Amino acid sequence: xxxxxxxxxxxxxxxxxxxxxxxxxxxxxxxxxxxxxxxxxxxxxxxxxxxxxxxxxxxxxxxxxxxxxxxxxxxxxxxxxxxxxxxxxxxxxxxxxxxxxxxxxxxxxxxxxxxxxxxxxxxxxxxxxxxxxxxxxxxxxxxxxxxxxxxxxxxxxxxxxxxxxxxxxxxxxxxxxxxxxxxxxxxxxxxxxxxxxxxxxxxxxxxxxxxxxxxxxxxxxxxxxxxxxxxxxxxxxxxxxxxxxxxxxxxxxxxxxxxxxxxxxxxxxxxxxxxxxxxxxxxxxxxxxxxxxxxxxxxxxxxxxxxxxxxxxxxxxxxxxxxxxxxxxxxxxxxxxxxxx
Amino acid sequence: xxxxxxxxxxxxxxxxxxxxxxxxxxxxxxxxxxxxxxxxxxxxxxxxxxxxxxxxxxxxxxxxxxxxxxxxxxxxxxxxxxxxxxxxxxxxxxxxxxxxxxxxxxxxxxxxxxxxxxxxxxxxxxxxxxxxxxxxxxxxxxxxxxxxxxxxxxxxxxxxxxxxxxxxxxxxxxxxxxxxxxxxxxxxxxxxxxxxxxxxxxxxxxxxxxxxxxxxxxxxxxxxxxxxxxxxxxxxxxxxxxxxxxxxxxxxxxxxxxxxxxxxxxxxxxxxxxxxxxxxxxxxxx
Numbered sequence: 001x002x003x004x005x006x007x008x009x010x011x012x013x014x015x016x017x018x019x020x021x022x023x024x025x026x027x028x029x030x031x032x033x034x035x036x037x038x039x040x041x042x043x044x045x046x047x048x049x050x051x052x053x054x055x056x057x058x059x060x061x062x063x064x065x066x067x068x069x070x071x072x073x074x075x076x077x078x079x080x081x082x083x084x085x086x087x088x089x090x091x092x093x094x095x096x097x098x099x100x101x102x103x104x105x106x107x108x109x110x111x112x113x114x115x116x117x118x119x120x121x122x123x124x125x126x127x128x129x130x131x132x133x134x135x136x137x138x139x140x141x142x143x144x145x146x147x148x149x150x151x152x153x154x155x156x157x158x159x160x161x162x163x164x165x166x167x168x169x170x171x172x173x174x175x176x177x178x179x180x181x182x183x184x185x186x187x188x189x190x191x192x193x194x195x196x197x198x199x200x201x202x203x204x205x206x207x208x209x210x211x212x213x214x215x216x217x218x219x220x221x222x223x224x225x226x227x228x229x230x231x232x233x234x235x236x237x238x239x240x241x242x243x244x245x246x247x248x249x250x251x252x253x254x255x256x257x258x259x260x261x262x263x264x265x266x267x268x269x270x271x272x273x274x275x276x277x278x279x280x281x282x283x284x285x286x287x288x289x290x291x292x293x294x295x296x297x298x299x300x301x302x303x304x305x306x307x308x309x310x311x312x313x314x315x316x317x318x319x320x321x322x323x324x325x326x327x328x329x330x331x332x333x334x335x336x337x338x339x340x341x
Numbered sequence: 342x343x344x345x346x347x348x349x350x351x352x353x354x355x356x357x358x359x360x361x362x363x364x365x366x367x368x369x370x371x372x373x374x375x376x377x378x379x380x381x382x383x384x385x386x387x388x389x390x391x392x393x394x395x396x397x398x399x400x401x402x403x404x405x406x407x408x409x410x411x412x413x414x415x416x417x418x419x420x421x422x423x424x425x426x427x428x429x430x431x432x433x434x435x436x437x438x439x440x441x442x443x444x445x446x447x448x449x450x451x452x453x454x455x456x457x458x459x460x461x462x463x464x465x466x467x468x469x470x471x472x473x474x475x476x477x478x479x480x481x482x483x484x485x486x487x488x489x490x491x492x493x494x495x496x497x498x499x500x501x502x503x504x505x506x507x508x509x510x511x512x513x514x515x516x517x518x519x520x521x522x523x524x525x526x527x528x529x530x531x532x533x534x535x536x537x538x539x540x541x542x543x544x545x546x547x548x549x550x551x552x553x554x555x556x557x558x559x560x561x562x563x564x565x566x567x568x569x570x571x572x573x574x575x576x577x578x579x580x581x582x583x584x585x586x587x588x589x590x591x592x593x594x595x596x597x598x599x600x601x602x603x604x605x606x607x608x609x610x611x612x613x614x615x616x617x618x619x620x621x622x623x624x625x626x627x
Binding site for chain 2: 018019020022023025026027030033134137138142144145146147148149150153154156157160161168169273274275277278279281282286301303305308311312315319320
């Protein structure tokens with residue numbers, strides 16, 4: 001039983017390989033289909049004929065497509081993702097320094113969304129077609145219809161300009177604080193580990209509004225999926241049996257119904273994560289958050305292609321990894337997996 | 342299913358509207374948006390591009406309902422005129438992905454085998470990217486223009502159409518009426534195009550409506566970060582971006598009104614999609 005489950009996990013990991021190959025092929029095509037001569041772009045603005053020729057040789061643009069692809073993959077694995085034109089530093093270094101900021105924001109938004117959307121979905125499912133249900137539907141549809149950049153600005157106006165309770169929307173920490181010693185790169189966790197609760201409050205205050213903005217956007221898919229799968233679970237025979245056996249409503253609802261309804265919700269989280277990684281770019285822009293999204297926007301505006309492609313590739317790899325993680329959790333949590341074979 | 346619903350459709354339509362007052366609201370909003378897109382430039386009280394430095398950053402008033410922006414342009418006129426461009430971008434993108442996506446999906450669902458495998462692989466690869474991020478990458482490569490925003494939005498929406506079309510075609514592939522069309526001597530391609538394809542249109546319509554909202558958001562998001570539409574063209578995303586600078590100093594009307602227009606349009610298409618889905622398949626309601 002345990003062995004077969006391990007086998008299934010291994011198969012899931014193997015199943016992610018085609019996606020990885022697809023991602024690398026697409027980013028390769030994106031790199032090579034730049035209008036004009038890629039060597040001119042990658043050599044930089046100040047390049048002369050000689051350095052363009054050197055770049056062409058370094059990128060292998062004078063060889064066949066297949067040879068180019070192989071060397072592209074080799075360089076990716078060796079950690080050579082090119083050099084950012086704007087900062088003059090390796091793209092991989094830039095991205096890995098900024099990734100914790102983006103991840104902290106995305107995860108905070110996701111946690112908020114799960115915390116609100118799951119109870120909302122359960123509430124709607126226990127009272128289908130009531131006013132609670134309709135209200136829930138309108139609220140979550142409104143949430144997904146809000147352009148994230150607009151929600152962010154509006155929250156800034158309300159809580160920074162009018163109410164004055166939020167700090168200025170400029171980055172992860174106000175300049176009066178020192179950044180915490182680097183452990184995880186998540187400021188809230190690092191400050192808590194260092195026991196620096198004053199800075200922790202500062203970091204948390206900066207995080208609340210952008211995380212709320214992201215979370216609002218993610219409410220709808222989670223709440224809808226929770227409602228749908230709760231409805232299905234509540235009408236199942238085992239719930240009727242549990243109710244007939246005289247178990248308390250709370251026990252029936254949360255242990256029996258929700259325990260089963262949670263798996264489809266878990267699967268939806270993958271898609272939600274994809275949305276969040278995209279919305280992250282816009283939210284980082286609004287709140288001047290120093291994450292990978294802001295970096296990518298600056299790179300786009302400056303035609304810094306190596307940086308843009310590094311960003312697209314990094315986000316896709318992250319997304320594939322998250323989907324794999326969800327698959328593996330699903331396999332480990334669902335007792336039915338491995339029994340049907 | 343949808344085929345069986347045809348006869349009492351009018352009655353069913355009224356029933357769904359009665360059951361779901363929200364859908365009526367969405368229909369009304371759609372009419373307003375289409376009206377603004379069609380007649381916006383004629384109705385606009387001011388020239389959306391005419392700047393007037395003497396009259397900059399004025400709050401909403403009787404003369405300027407939505408106030409004026411940092412160059413003294415009338416925000417109401419700009420929001421109104423932008424409707425057509427925003428709708429045009431998203432409708433063009435959705436139409437493109439509908440045509441390409443439903444063709445590929447139908448072929449995959451109908452023929453199966455290696456056709457299905459290849460098309461499925463393409464779908465999976467697009468879906469392996471966070472979609473907005475992929476759209477950014479495509480615009481970066483193709484070049485920064487409105488046309489390329491349309492292409493990028495179309496590409497990232499493709500998987501949804503491919504999947505729906507594939508699923509709907511493959512369940513109908515061996516249906517009785519399809520076998521009948523075959524026995525009547527129609528070629529396979531003709532059966533797919535004339536017998537099966539019209540029957541997958543209702544579920545595809547739901548997809549289109551849900552997708553239009555997300556296409557508008559996607560295009561506005563891209564122009565918010567400075568891709569596609571260039572100033573001074575009135576467009577909702579870029580107007581919010583221009584207004585963002587003034588939010589911190591309290592001039593809220595620059596960003597609020599275009600943002601609200603954007604939100605209402607997306608909200609309308611999302612509600613409409615839900616309503617259409619109830620109309621076509623009540624069991625799928627979530």
